[in-house]
Amino acid sequence: MKHLFYGLVPICRKETIHILRDRGTLVFSLLLPMLQLFLFGFAIDTNIRQIPTAVFDESRTQASRDLLQRFAASDVFALRDTVRSNDALYEAIRSGNARVGIHIPPDYARHLLDGTTASVLVLVDGSDSTIASQAINTSSGVALRQSLARVVPYGNLPIDVRPSVLYNPATRSANFFVPGLIGILLQVMVILLIALSLVRERERGTLEQLTMTPVAPLGLMVGKMIPYGVLAFMELCAILFVMRVIFLVPIHGNVLVLLVLSLPFLLTVLGLGLLISTKARTQSEAFQLAMGTVLPSVFLSGYIFLIHNMPIVFQLISRIIPATYYIRILRGIILRGAGLKELWLDALILTLMGCLAIAAAAWQFVRQRSV
């Protein structure tokens, strides 16, 4: 055991000196994730409100105004423009001034009085699918409610669905996105720092020198992982603090469990960073490879898009992305108050991935040093 990790303590000590002495990198690597947390945390809001809407009301009656009032009250539509012709309505959407156009025909009020079906045209700009589907749902809802109110003016509705949103009652986007963002930010920081640290040694020739000493590959790798792991852990605590205090995201589960279950993820990304460093010859190559892991982790980990909506191939890919499991852990504990009982499997998978990555990196290292 001692031979397997020979040199761990000296490497660890030396690496700590590197980190503390290189103030620029230290400050940069601690502040950058924080800065990004602020940027993305405030910027990303998937709740759709106040879609700019143009209105062409040919009916101009109490009934039509009443309907428009309902649209406005939903908070989804912002009735900004009133136009005078059908062409102007289309033009408003084409030019981008409005995303939705509502056309109430002249015979709207008459049909209502006659008891025949009154039609209302809702034009939706489909270029942004999220906005479009929100507009369609809400306008259907408005129409349905208005219709029901006319059919059953005073009585009770036969079915009353009352959605009760658990865990994030205000459905705030920040609550959903900030916990996931933590995983992404930690990953970028850790992979970059450790990969660059090892590649720097390769470039400067100190790695060649180390291979001539009795240092064991695992001693070198784990010795490097510990200081960067500690650094990342401190950053995690700081980010969680900012999330709780500034973004007001409540943590429903146990913070201690969250911190403990973060360790397997740190292990995995540290191992990934080492693996990248064995493949990269120069620091810029390492930087590019590290950045290459970001997009899959953002798009295929469930951070933005639901995994079970993806084609089966991508669902399988998502399973080999460490961020998938960590985001599940983060959201589970922070949003739903889950604990070890629900999340042990994710943590176990991450641990295995981490050990695999480190073993692969050590193996690559042994293989390459002889060439």
Place this chain on the structure above:
Amino acid sequence: MNIAIHADHLTIRFGTFTAVNDVSFSVEQGEIFGFLGPNGSGKTTIIKALCGLLQPTSGGGSILGMDIRKDAAEIKRNVGYMSQKFGLYEDLTVAENIDFYSSIYGLEGQRAATRKEEVIELTGIEPYLNRRAGQLSGGWKQRLALACSIIHSPQVVFLDEPTAGIDPVARRALWDLLFRLSGQGVTFFVTTHYMDEAERCGRVGYIYLSHLVAIGTVAELQKLPEANPPGTARIAIETEQTSALLESVRAIPYVHEATIFGRSIHALIAKGRLDDLRARLPQATIERIEPSLEDIFVTLTYRIMQEQS
């Protein structure tokens, strides 16, 4: 005398490329052995194999009696290595670099303190202990690198082009250190491009295209039949206009080789033509000389190139 380094028909292939081809030699304890050869001729590969970093394809060797195939871990603890890149951490101070390599080699307590003092005294780096290694001059970096590579009192030290890019004064200082240590019984294996450095070594090996072409003391190499082909004589032509004369000397049919050495032209000519040459070049002084190391290696290299084509 004890054999410190031994290579026995050492052959190393990477795929179809043969980096080291059937190389055998021995270096005695306390010897400074010079290893010459162009870049890519296999010098560093041989060092790596001797340190147990890569397995020979065939053949073998030993360091201080330890088998390079089996005792890699043991060899690393008893061998020092210094490369032309020096392997120093530039953001660490001189003292921190020494301490790091000391702890890497498992030195502890009193022994670590004693050895640190000894290498500081030996290299004279005391005044710079608290300076960052990156701020040292090339010569001092080299001394620090040597201090780090001998911190664990190795009996055998490999120096891979230790003086590349170092000024002549620092080079001489390093050689003085090497002689001091070799007097204490440390064996040095030094690769270099510099002929004058090679001439300081007790014995020299010349490797070309993965083959060990020649090995011996400088005096032995000068008497090699390959370096003095039968029917030829080696001469120095002293003249004021070496470069102007070189082409016309080369054009003479019985001149095999000619190259400029400072203010003279060294040439290999057919025997018995000395008087003829003197008649052709009345303004120059022409004398017979012993071949220099460079002459020998150039002649050997030409021979191999001719044999291959």
